[in-house]
Amino acid sequence: MNTPNHLVEHNGENTSNHLRHDLVATEPLCLRTRTSSLAVLARSAGSYHYTPEGRRLADFTSGVLVANLGHHPKRWWKRVLQYMALEDAAGDSGYHEAVTLTSYNAATSVEMEANRRLLASLQATPGGKRLEQVLWAASGSEAVQKGLWASLAKRPAGDGIILATRGGFHGKKGLSGAVTGSETDKERDPRVRFISFPKEECRSLEARRQPLDLAPYRAELEALKAEFGDRLCVLITEPYLGGGGSYHPQKEYMQMLAEFCHENDMLFFLDEIQANFGRTGSMYAFSEYGVEPDLVTLGKGLGNGMPVDAVVGRADVFARLGYGEGSDTWSAHPLGCAAVLATLDEFEQEDVIGQGRTLSAAIEECLVKLNELPAILHVRGEGTVWGIECQAVGDLSAEQVAHEIVRLAYLGDEQGRGVHLLGPLAGKVIRVAPPLTMSVAELREYFDVLHGIVARLGQ
Numbered sequence: 425m426n427t428p429n430h431l432v433e434h435n436g437e438n439t440s441n442h443l444r445h446d447l448v449a450t451e452p453l454c455l456r457t458r459t460s461s462l463a464v465l466a467r468s469a470g471s472y473h474y475t476p477e478g479r480r481l482a483d484f485t486s487g488v489l490v491a492n493l494g495h496h497p498k499r500w501w502k503r504v505l506q507y508m509a510l511e512d513a514a515g516d517s518g519y520h521e522a523v524t525l526t527s528y529n530a531a532t533s534v535e536m537e538a539n540r541r542l543l544a545s546l547q548a549t550p551g552g553k554r555l556e557q558v559l560w561a562a563s564g565s566e567a568v569q570k571g572l573w574a575s576l577a578k579r580p581a582g583d584g585i586i587l588a589t590r591g592g593f594h595g596k597k598g599l600s601g602a603v604t605g606s607e608t609d610k611e612r613d614p615r616v617r618f619i620s621f622p623k624e625e626c627r628s629l630e631a632r633r634q635p636l637d638l639a640p641y642r643a644e645l646e647a648l649k650a651e652f653g654d655r656l657c658v659l660i661t662e663p664y665l666g667g668g669g670s671y672h673p674q675k676e677y678m679q680m681l682a683e684f685c686h687e688n689d690m691l692f693f694l695d696e697i698q699a700n701f702g703r704t705g706s707m708y709a710f711s712e713y714g715v716e717p718d719l720v721t722l723g724k725g726l727g728n729g730m731p732v733d734a735v736v737g738r739a740d741v742f743a744r745l746g747y748g749e750g751s752d753t754w755s756a757h758p759l760g761c762a763a764v765l766a767t768l769d770e771f772e773q774e775d776v777i778g779q780g781r782t783l784s785a786a787i788e789e790c791l792v793k794l795n796e797l798p799a800i801l802h803v804r805g806e807g808t809v810w811g812i813e814c815q816a817v818g819d820l821s822a823e824q825v826a827h828e829i830v831r832l833a834y835l836g837d838e839q840g841r842g843v844h845l846l847g848p849l850a851g852k853v854i855r856v857a858p859p860l861t862m863s864v865a866e867l868r869e870y871f872d873v874l875h876g877i878v879a880r881l882g883q
């Protein structure tokens with residue numbers, strides 16, 4: 425068999441390389457985003473992954489910001505199984521008598537308990553009082569799509585307009601793809617208009633500390649209001665541009681967007697798929713920004729690794745959709761709901777947020793030091809979600825530097841200590857988002873490894 429030119433291989437990883445070959449043969453390329461490491465993971469526990477060759481990688485990604493509590497916490501799993509009535513389940517004839525694995529045309533007490541607990545958690549958060557009902561979804565894109573369907577249903581089909589912040593990431597499918605990116609990068613949906621996001625103004629930690637001149641942003645919104653009037657249904661944005669390159673805006677920008685929506689009878693829709701459950705330093709990012717969203721999407725850390733998502737929001741908005749318009753096979757699946765309950769238990773009974781905040785201060789310190797190296801242009805972020813923007817050094821472009829860091833970090837130092845990183849965001853931004861439960865000592869140790877690797881570039 426010819427070796428496809430996109431196949432990633434690493435010296436000395438025989439088992440992993442076989443698996444990578446099989447992957448290329450049996451799955452289309454499009455299933456994964458590009459990475460120079462293509463980690464093969466045999467097991468994970470806490471803050472670490474283990475390769476089939478037995479190498480240990482510190483996880484600076486939490487999967488993809490999903491395992492906020494770390495990988496496979498024992499108490500969390502015990503609770504998931506308890507909620508499913510699977511721990512010590514009765515039953516004979518080879519079957520467990522346990523919570524059913526379907527939510528289609530049926531309701532379970534696990535689902536009702538997850539609704540009740542999630543809404544209580546949101547409503548107890550400053551800014552959460554509009555969040556009245558849970559519309560479950562099986563992926564982040566779907567949650568965004570369902571929220572936008574309900575938002576547009578205020579107007580006759582094809583008439584409503586969505587505003588989205590330019591350069592954002594909300595998913596790839598349907599309307600979630602339509603509000604991702606900008607007007608120039610693909611065929612656009614005529615229902616979507618993009619507004620400016622202050623990327624330059626929050627490109628570095630120092631820049632974000634400067635007050636933002638809101639006038640040009642407000643003027644853009646006023647111009648759209650003059651053009652579309654009541655056709656404007658909703659404005660969707662993220663607490664920070666995640667997939668778009670880790671840009672965390674000044675609070676006043678977010679507050680101005682929310683204010684404009686509420687003055688003009690538009691919905692303020694905050695996509696917290698990757699920000700929720702402690703990432704930004706609070707349970708929900710909307711409280712950090714002092715805004716009151718009408719709709720919020722939740723995902724990733726919501727189930728600590730179990731695939732479960734939701735859009736939560738105003739009951740009158742969801743009431744615009746009729747029977748079945750938001751239904752599908754997997755939404756509100758009991759296993760996902762059990763994971764949400766077990767994750768909420770951990771956040772409510774342990775000081776996970778406090779741990780995340782302590783870790784945040786250590787990450788910032790390590791990143792500021794890393795920023796002194798020639799390969800790094802800027803570092804930025806908050807809580808436990810940070811970006812490292814690379815720059816060209818020697819013969820390498822900024823993009824090549826980013827890919828080289830990901831690859832070398834995976835391969836690790838001479839003691840075999842590696843760091844798992846995801847493929848770069850927006851071409852040249854490396855994400856640092858460890859589990860909130862990683863210890864400061866572990867973080868510092870593996871930041872030293874990363875520092876040594878980055879220092880090699882540009883020497």
Ligand SMILES: Cc1ncc(COP(=O)(O)O)c(C=O)c1O
Nearest residue numbers: 563564565593594595666697698
């Ligand atoms: C803010 C945001 N919204 C939506 C999505 C899409 O989620 P999914 O990949 O589960 O469809 C993502 C995924 O990274 C995201 O970061």
